[in-house]
Amino acid sequence: MVSFGDSGDAHLLARTRHDLVRRFGPPRTRPTSLEWKHGPRVASFTWRGRGPARWFYINLRDDVLLARTSPYAKRPKP
Numbered sequence: 001m002v003s004f005g006d007s008g009d010a011h012l013l014a015r016t017r018h019d020l021v022r023r024f025g026p027p028r029t030r031p032t033s034l035e036w037k038h039g040p041r042v043a044s045f046t047w048r049g050r051g052p053a054r055w056f057y058i059n060l061r062d063d064v065l066l067a068r069t070s071p072y073a074k075r076p077k078p
Contacts, residue, residue: 001066004058013047013054020045020058040064 006012020034021027024043027034033046040063047056 001062002060005055006057007053007055009052010049010054013049013056016056016058017045 006016017034020036020043024036024038027036027045029035032048033044035042035044042059042061042063044059045056046059047054049055
């Protein structure tokens with residue numbers, strides 16, 4: 001999983017949203033987030049705002065890649 005965060009104004013939020021839609025296609029939408037699923041890969045874009053300020057985050061997740069890391073994350077035995 002990779003996560004990016006940034007802050008800015010409504011113009012930066014709109015430009016980032018436009019770039020992601022152009023790259024990934026039509027998203028599944030919610031009031032403050034967009035999500036794209038391509039098999040085991042997920043990209044999400046979420047934001048919050050107060051006044052002119054905006055905080056937004058882009059998360060990229062690849063479940064196939066994460067599954068291959070399980071040998072390195074041993075769980076303690078109860």
